[in-house]
Amino acid sequence: MAGKLIECVPNFSEGRRQDVIESIAANFRGVKGCSLLDYRADADHNRLVVSLAGEPEAVADALIGAARTAMAAIDMNAHQGAHPRIGAVDVIPFTPIRGISMEECVALSRAFGERYFAELGIPVYFYEESAKRPERKRLEVIRKGQYEVLKVESVTPERQPDVGGPALHPTAGATVVGARQFLVAFNVNLNTADEEIAKKIGTFVRASSGGFCHVKGMGVALSERGMTQVSMNIVDYQKNALYRVLELIRMEARRWGVEVVETEIYGMIPAQALLDSAAYYLQVKDFDPDQVLELKLLGMGDGAE
Amino acid sequence: MAGKLIECVPNFSEGRRQDVIESIAANFRGVKGCSLLDYRADADHNRLVVSLAGEPEAVADALIGAARTAMAAIDMNAHQGAHPRIGAVDVIPFTPIRGISMEECVALSRAFGERYFAELGIPVYFYEESAKRPERKRLEVIRKGQYEVLKVESVTPERQPDVGGPALHPTAGATVVGARQFLVAFNVNLNTADEEIAKKIGTFVRASSGGFCHVKGMGVALSERGMTQVSMNIVDYQKNALYRVLELIRMEARRWGVEVVETEIYGMIPAQALLDSAAYYLQVKDFDPDQVLELKLLGMGDGAE
Incomplete structure (x- = not known):
């Protein structure tokens, strides 16, 4: 474990199909510099919450792999669940733990968002400390109306993604990325x-x-x-x-x-x-x-x- | 870093010759599972104090290597210094930090003492929690009269080593090994x-x-x-x-x-x-x-x- 340590708790829109859950989690196993602390799927929420800690680069690489898996397996047009969501990979928060400042985590999240869209074609909204529009600091503002409403409204200036778009990805929707403090x-x-x-x-x-x-x-x-x-x-x-x-x-x-x-x-x-x-x-x-x-x-x- | 974590602060009888100090310390660099936290040599004491932390096996292996280096470079018959000492490697304390009990550290120190004598031919005294005789819990009892007196008295039943002996090693003397709490x-x-x-x-x-x-x-x-x-x-x-x-x-x-x-x-x-x-x-x-x-x-x- 090197000097910079972050936590990351990505949320995926799959809490029911065990094979999909495991195939997403598999991207975080055996990765040098990235530890899989925990993962929990909830069937009612139809959502998977993964806890990671590690070096920024290793965590980012593993996230891209996991997003690729989630994108291939999840169609937001068929997704139902109690928890608000706008994408197959719904939220990716980066949290500074040791040897890294909040400013560095913001820079990390912004660079990750650009790479994420470039490699996967899924548009990104920045939230919390990484928000580019003040109102988007709040997750609930970005997720208003959820996937079903956002896929229609994302072409409007008010709701267009910060990276990519204006149309959402046809099956994976969009992803909210940002840096925030540990809660x-x-x-x-x-x-x-x-x-x-x-x-x-x-x-x-x-x-x-x-x-x-x-x-x-x-x-x-x-x-x-x-x-x-x-x-x-x-x-x-x-x-x-x-x-x-x-x-x-x-x-x-x-x-x-x-x-x-x-x-x-x-x-x-x-x-x-x-x-x-x-x-x-x-x-x-x-x-x-x-x-x-x-x-x-x-x-x-x-x-x- | 695996489940069991110990600290170890070996003391070597060399605080003046920089090349010897560095060659001893080199045994603890780049060792997987053993981190060199700190090392300090004192010229008046003519003594080197090394702080290590890591997995028991990795720390033990590195210690054997360092003892071999110290043994080749240090002749106790020519050693002078303000700090009490009986050997080229004077004291090796094992301290439990996480995932390991004091009892396990005692067992570790005892096994290490046997291996140490078998591989290096330097007799061992057990102290603190690992003492086999109650009076030897105290380091000062074992080191009474230091190397010069002990090399004569080690053949007596009262002062013979716990492993090896009764004669001390002709140049490296003897080493005190044991488990103790973190101070x-x-x-x-x-x-x-x-x-x-x-x-x-x-x-x-x-x-x-x-x-x-x-x-x-x-x-x-x-x-x-x-x-x-x-x-x-x-x-x-x-x-x-x-x-x-x-x-x-x-x-x-x-x-x-x-x-x-x-x-x-x-x-x-x-x-x-x-x-x-x-x-x-x-x-x-x-x-x-x-x-x-x-x-x-x-x-x-x-x-x-």
């Missing part, structure tokens, strides 16, 4: 059964009601346990560190004599998101992630390379 | 210039005066900064977590109205030592280190292997 799913459980308290705290902490700019969240009941939860997505863990979010919630909860019982981290999390909190609470001066043995190892690569 | 250097700085307070807290926290069983420590003045420091080595960070040590010190300091200004982590630290503290302070329920993207990557190895 951390972080929940804080409170020792009160009063859902109103969790909901109020949710409004204090989230961006949409004036809280931290990179936190999405809401209060929910955990009825079986007699507790409530502030359930959050932290969309930029570098700007809104976990400890800061937790301590704000703890402080707000005090008003009602409510305490934090526990927290939950769902799914994967970059080491830095936890190290930042460890360094804060332990008050570590001048902490360098390269002091962490495993991160140093990942950063320097295998001795044989 | 974390952790300092806590206090906002008082009163050295007595730091010294007292040092006695509360350290094992030798009844504190935590795996903490060594003392209070020292940081005169230039008008602060004092509880300077510690945590010799088992899994049993004496950093957060527990810090919070005990904070609590004791309160008696004098003294507060913790900052802490320092010196040198390398395993990810788990920081994740344990992050999980404590963030109150994370059922946290699994495999949720940390980089650790998962290290654990699964490169996709191409």
Whole structure:
């Protein structure tokens, strides 16, 4: 594993035919510099979500291969599923993990989008940090009306693809490509059964009601346990560190004599998101992630390379 | 990088001749599965300290090669230096990092010691967790009187090597091999210039005066900064977590109205030592280190292997 490490979670519009799912995933197996962390197909959504991590070039190469497989097997005109989608390969997000900046990931996604259309003929929309039009930062704007509407409207100036088009690919549709921050799913459980308290705290902490700019969240009941939860997505863990979010919630909860019982981290999390909190609470001066043995190892690569 | 990850910090009795130092280090370069993290030679000590991390087999193979180089270049009868030593390769400690237990590291060190003598003819003493005699847990017991005394006394039952001997190797002496925990250097700085307070807290926290069983420590003045420091080595960070040590010190300091200004982590630290503290302070329920993207990557190895 060399210096630059990204995560990539491509979404494919196939969650039912096991042979197609496996043939797409096969493109990510045994690839030097690209690790297949996980893949999950959902039949209702008729969608496959793949988690990759690795070096930018290796990940990009494997993605082109997987897109070729998906394109050959999936006809969007016959596709049905509960999840919104516009293409056989629906979304390809690139996320910086280590040794690579967001700016570099944007450049990577833009170059990938150009190559993707050149090699496969599938038009590309850029979203999130890579958006070329501000409104296209939001995935839902690009996917409005889904494949069925977009294949008609893509010829209009407002909806034409950023690369290729204006017509979509006749069977594979279009693909949304972009760079975005790693999303951390972080929940804080409170020792009160009063859902109103969790909901109020949710409004204090989230961006949409004036809280931290990179936190999405809401209060929910955990009825079986007699507790409530502030359930959050932290969309930029570098700007809104976990400890800061937790301590704000703890402080707000005090008003009602409510305490934090526990927290939950769902799914994967970059080491830095936890190290930042460890360094804060332990008050570590001048902490360098390269002091962490495993991160140093990942950063320097295998001795044989 | 495969599932089992160890650290190894072999010490060689050469800190002056640059060509010898480089020829020893060369054994650890470009070795698949073994990364050379660092190496430092000290002329006064006349000693070379190498930091390695990697898969047990790859590290062991590289060590045999390096020992062969050291053995050919170093004559203990002509060696002088400030640091205690008994051999051209003085100490080889194996430390478990991930996917390997202390018991496995003990077995690894024992098998390595047998192989080491069989291939090189240098007798071996086992220390720390690998000691076959309780008193030999302590390195200073094995090295008492250093090479000059040991080469005479090694024929006595009390001092004979655990593998090979009783005579030491005529030029390379003997080597101490064993498994031990990773040592974390952790300092806590206090906002008082009163050295007595730091010294007292040092006695509360350290094992030798009844504190935590795996903490060594003392209070020292940081005169230039008008602060004092509880300077510690945590010799088992899994049993004496950093957060527990810090919070005990904070609590004791309160008696004098003294507060913790900052802490320092010196040198390398395993990810788990920081994740344990992050999980404590963030109150994370059922946290699994495999949720940390980089650790998962290290654990699964490169996709191409």
